[in-house]
Amino acid sequence: MTDAVKTRYLVVHMTDPTAEQWDDEVDSPALQRWIDAGRTGERWELDGSPVGDRDTARSVVTRNGEVIVTDGPFPEQKEWFMGFDWIEAESIDEAVAIVSTHPSTKIGRLYVVPAAPLPEGVN
């Protein structure tokens, strides 16, 4: 926790129609190992969360001052959100290595998106 140069990454879990099926026997223990590693590790301990399915989501925009709310399921989007994690790593390569053991890589796809850099002097 003493090194200053860590970047935080939003890990977005998404479905993928071409992905493989969840296999309880293999994937449940793999997920548990991943969560445990995060909880006991020193670098990436914020628990993420699954999110609700398409029907429970809303899309919100304001256009010309008017708020427009659209209910799920957003059929035009083939991919949908499964959940997110918030991790910390020294590099994008380390972040990729951390998430590569998460079963969401198998049953869907993971986007690893760095946080925009904080201004100088803030940590």
Next chain:
Amino acid sequence: MTDTTQEQYLLLFTDAPDAEPYSQEADDIFDWLEAVADHRIFGERLTGREEARLVTKRQGEVFVTDAPVAEFKEWFSGFDLISASSRDEAVEIGSRHPCARFGRVLVLPLMGAIQSNALLEQTVHARANVAAEPTALA
């Protein structure tokens, strides 16, 4: 930190092709931060897709794609984790965020509440420092 009577929502901000062009003058993010301080747990701005990676595993092999193009074509500009008493309240909070004008806000209910922990505390602390110096973000 965690109020169990409240639900938690991920507000995910993306680009949108029909949004108005970004204008720093019209960006009232600091008004929003102040107005929703009681609901906001933490949030961050995110980098562009060039900095991001897509990670998948197929038949046991890990594939890493640089600068991925999401199937839905839009890209993430940031997120906030908020608490609200209902989805309608979460939608209302999201609708006042400047990204509702300059992009799109997705309101995603969390299946479980995020508990406070060291990384979250650090993040909140860092953000509080930034909020104290709004010009630093310009």
